[in-house]
Amino acid sequence: MTVSEMANELNLETLVRGDQDRLVAGGYAGDLLSWVMARAHEDDAWFTVMGNLNAVAVAVLVNVSCIVLTENATLDDDAAKRAAVEGVFILRSHESTFSLCAKLGNLLQ
Amino acid sequence: MKLHFEVPGDDFTRAGEASGELKRKLKRLGFDPDVVRRAAIAMYEGEINMVIHAGGGVVDVEILPDKITIILTDYGPGIEDVDKAMQEGFSTAPDNIRMLGFGAGMGLPNIKKYTDTLNIKTEVGKGTVLTMTVLTNKQA
Numbered sequence: 001m002t003v004s005e006m007a008n009e010l011n012l013e014t015l016v017r018g019d020q021d022r023l024v025a026g027g028y029a030g031d032l033l034s035w036v037m038a039r040a041h042e043d044d045a046w047f048t049v050m051g052n053l054n055a056v057a058v059a060v061l062v063n064v065s066c067i068v069l070t071e072n073a074t075l076d077d078d079a080a081k082r083a084a085v086e087g088v089f090i091l092r093s094h095e096s097t098f099s100l101c102a103k104l105g106n107l108l109q
Numbered sequence: 110m111k112l113h114f115e116v117p118g119d120d121f122t123r124a125g126e127a128s129g130e131l132k133r134k135l136k137r138l139g140f141d142p143d144v145v146r147r148a149a150i151a152m153y154e155g156e157i158n159m160v161i162h163a164g165g166g167v168v169d170v171e172i173l174p175d176k177i178t179i180i181l182t183d184y185g186p187g188i189e190d191v192d193k194a195m196q197e198g199f200s201t202a203p204d205n206i207r208m209l210g211f212g213a214g215m216g217l218p219n220i221k222k223y224t225d226t227l228n229i230k231t232e233v234g235k236g237t238v239l240t241m242t243v244l245t246n247k248q249a
Binding site for chain 1: 121122124125128129132142146149150153154157209210211212213214215216218219222
């Protein structure tokens with residue numbers, strides 16, 4: 001599944017547009033950045049409430065396919081700018097991390 | 110190839126610049142993506158540690174065909190109990206740092222996980238030198 005297909009299926013709002021054809025191979029949920037760096041995989045969709053610059057840095061380092069901000073979490077302005085420069089796709093939803101992960105899990109089955 | 114970076118002590122937004130640059134450089138040099146990822150994550154954790162705990166520091170990187178060596182030097186408070194600091198979940202980071210998503214107590218454990226060797230030279234009140242290597246022919 002691509003990021004744009006996932007965005008459609010999960011009804012996600014696009015905050016920063018990256019590579020739409022980027023593959024979503026799995027998902028990871030977490031807000032502790034070091035934890036995410038230790039456990040998330042490349043091409044995961046990353047569900048988090050962390051919308052700061054450091055989250056963008058982590059997304060780049062781990063090379064996740066996108067960041068999905070859950071529960072309408074805020075994306076900082078400087079983080080949005082950095083994400084645009086780095087090509088990090090950032091999406092958002094009012095739904096909870098749990099709910100979105102459950103839906104993505106079904107879609108990926 | 111040798112690289113040198115200054116890590117400012119009070120600026121979280123700039124921590125990650127040096128490791129980001131290392132990542133781009135290693136990618137351009139054609140290193141295996143897994144090697145690039147491991148070196149960049151280990152260095153980022155080191156940078157963040159220096160910002161949180163030590164008021165910044167310097168990073169020296171040596172890139173050889175078979176090995177990437179990253180040396181992080183700071184003149185911060187040093188690590189009181191290295192064994193504890195190496196345990197996942199042990200953290201002395203203050204609450205404002207945790208609000209940023211750091212302070213999970215995974216910094217040094219992550220560095221150990223992603224590198225092939227890690228040497229910690231630390232003295233309380235004087236500072237810490239972390240020397241880590243990533244072998245380029247090894248898969249994680």
